[in-house]
Amino acid sequence: MAWTSRFGALNLCGITLAAVFVAQAALACTHDAGWQEMTAESHNSGEASIRLPVDNVPLNQPFEIEVSVCPADGAPIERFTLDAIMPAHQHGMNYQPVILKSGDGAFLADGLVFHMPGIWRISVSALVGGETHGYFLDLKIR
Amino acid sequence: MRGLLTFLVFCWAVMFGASYASATGLLLSEDEIGLVLSHGPWPMESASDPSNVMSGNRDAIELGRKLFFSPVLSSDRQTSCASCHVPDLNSTDGLPRGKGTRSLDRNTSALYNLRHNRWFGWAGQNDNLWAQSLAPISHPDEMQLSDQGLKRSLAVSEFRGDYEALFGTLGDDDPQQVLVNVGKLLAAHLETLETGRTAFDEFRDALERGDLETAAVYPAAAQRGLSLFVGRGGCNFCHSGPLFSNGEFHDAGVPYFIEPGRVDSGRHGGIKALRASPYTLDGVFSDDPGKTGAWAVQNVITQHSNFGTFRVPGLRSVAETAPYMHNGSLSSLDAVVEHYSNIDMERLHADGEALLKPLNLNDQQINDLVQFLKTLSAPLPEL
Numbered sequence: 001m002a003w004t005s006r007f008g009a010l011n012l013c014g015i016t017l018a019a020v021f022v023a024q025a026a027l028a029c030t031h032d033a034g035w036q037e038m039t040a041e042s043h044n045s046g047e048a049s050i051r052l053p054v055d056n057v058p059l060n061q062p063f064e065i066e067v068s069v070c071p072a073d074g075a076p077i078e079r080f081t082l083d084a085i086m087p088a089h090q091h092g093m094n095y096q097p098v099i100l101k102s103g104d105g106a107f108l109a110d111g112l113v114f115h116m117p118g119i120w121r122i123s124v125s126a127l128v129g130g131e132t133h134g135y136f137l138d139l140k141i142r
Numbered sequence: 143m144r145g146l147l148t149f150l151v152f153c154w155a156v157m158f159g160a161s162y163a164s165a166t167g168l169l170l171s172e173d174e175i176g177l178v179l180s181h182g183p184w185p186m187e188s189a190s191d192p193s194n195v196m197s198g199n200r201d202a203i204e205l206g207r208k209l210f211f212s213p214v215l216s217s218d219r220q221t222s223c224a225s226c227h228v229p230d231l232n233s234t235d236g237l238p239r240g241k242g243t244r245s246l247d248r249n250t251s252a253l254y255n256l257r258h259n260r261w262f263g264w265a266g267q268n269d270n271l272w273a274q275s276l277a278p279i280s281h282p283d284e285m286q287l288s289d290q291g292l293k294r295s296l297a298v299s300e301f302r303g304d305y306e307a308l309f310g311t312l313g314d315d316d317p318q319q320v321l322v323n324v325g326k327l328l329a330a331h332l333e334t335l336e337t338g339r340t341a342f343d344e345f346r347d348a349l350e351r352g353d354l355e356t357a358a359v360y361p362a363a364a365q366r367g368l369s370l371f372v373g374r375g376g377c378n379f380c381h382s383g384p385l386f387s388n389g390e391f392h393d394a395g396v397p398y399f400i401e402p403g404r405v406d407s408g409r410h411g412g413i414k415a416l417r418a419s420p421y422t423l424d425g426v427f428s429d430d431p432g433k434t435g436a437w438a439v440q441n442v443i444t445q446h447s448n449f450g451t452f453r454v455p456g457l458r459s460v461a462e463t464a465p466y467m468h469n470g471s472l473s474s475l476d477a478v479v480e481h482y483s484n485i486d487m488e489r490l491h492a493d494g495e496a497l498l499k500p501l502n503l504n505d506q507q508i509n510d511l512v513q514f515l516k517t518l519s520a521p522l523p524e525l
Contacts, residue, residue, distance in 0.1 A: 059382060059383065060388050060390070062437055090495050091447070094391075095437070095441040096441045096442075096443050097441070098441065111437050115390045116379050116380070116382070117180075117379065
């Protein structure tokens with residue numbers, strides 16, 4: 001996990017820079033150190049970024065993440081949901097994370113537990129102006 | 143930190159590994175070594191259990207040990223915990239299913255390394271060790287003693303003085319509280335039962351230090367078995383970490399019929415029991431105002447796929463505790479490995495996770511996996 005995600009982070013730096021360039025007009029989404037951009041499921045969804053634990057995401061222990069969603073038109077988020085699954089194994093988490101709003105477009109999710117090594121996909125969805133936008137990030141857990 | 147170490151071992155292995163390894167009899171690839179390191183170190187760090195004031199208390203441990211062997215906790219004055227968790231049989235009974243006043247539905251669990259668990263029992267019907275320890279006392283098929291009966295029995299027993307030295311006057315305690323207190327004494331004792339270091343641990347630590355000479359002492363058959371375990375076998379998806387269990391619930395293709403017309407719903411029933419229990423980490427009998435660990439019972443999700451799943455057993459000293467599986471249906475480690483080798487896909491939940499498929503192992507590979515599992519045995523602590 002450690003080094004794969006570090007390489008991943010390097011890659012993401014490039015992508016993030018490009019994204020900032022293109023999306024100048026959109027609301028500024030958090031790009032501080034420690035944040036990674038999520039992949040938007042459609043072109044008109046603006047961006048979302050995620051802050052993972054400073055140390056590695058632990059195997060089979062609860063951890064907390066923060067997600068910041070910045071819809072393309074900067075409209076407020078009416079509903080936010082978060083889930084994680086292992087796409088290759090057809091299963092999700094055994095525990096429901098507790099989600100708190102921590103600011104405008106910012107959410108804390110506590111109590112995620114990845115109980116198996118392998119690829120986990122964190123997906124969030126945000127309801128904005130009656131339309132649902134999805135974002136995801138894949139992580140390799142060892 | 144562990145990640146960094148893994149990384150260093152990885153770099154080191156890439157640079158010098160291949161040639162040196164083959165010269166010294168190390169059969170694992172760099173990638174496999176990284177996976178192997180995740181099954182240690184051993185022993186794990188352990189802290190006392192904040193939900194149990196008696197955790198780590200020497201007098202409580204001693205009294206818990208005496209109670210474990212005492213028929214004072216049973217209505218027939220003949221049964222003790224040790225009737226089923228037999229010291230000479232490494233804390234189990236050697237039977238496929240436990241035997242109380244009638245045949246029980248499940249295999250009697252071994253009692254080692256319990257303090258690290260998140261869930262207890264095959265179905266995770268409890269979230270802490272004292273709750274699991276008090277359960278057999280009142281169980282109608284086990285010790286059959288009511289809370290009232292327990293209090294009376296304790297009052298006239300040789301243990302009264304020791305009990306009162308720890309908890310105050312017995313007469314003042316509510317009978318339910320007496321049951322909880324006894325559970326906490328038993329748990330204080332059970333917490334101390336940890337298995338020792340194994341041949342596998344010596345191998346794993348040698349790899350971490352980069353000491354290939356020592357690592358090469360680990361038998362070739364066990365290395366090949368280990369390589370299957372973390373590789374093609376995919377065993378480490380569920381049997382992960384230093385305990386060789388993720389502590390969660392899965393379907394390993396073991397039938398869940400108890401007898402015609404009756405099934406063991408496994409985790410499904412376990413969550414129901416948990417939600418109905420007054421003895422969880424979220425309840426009033428926990429001694430921890432901070433409710434450490436209560437997130438699990440608070441947030442656990444009821445899922446359709448829980449039906450017929452069972453807790454992944456840890457594999458430390460597994461060779462010493464046959465027979466295997468929640469219903470004791472497999473009599474030897476060979477039988478378990480053959481079960482995974484020929485797993486019957488029809489038996490796995492259609493809507494379940496896609497983790498197991500027949501491995502079609504040959505005789506040597508089966509033997510290698512068994513040889514590996516045997517290297518997880520260690521001198522066992524006395525009950």
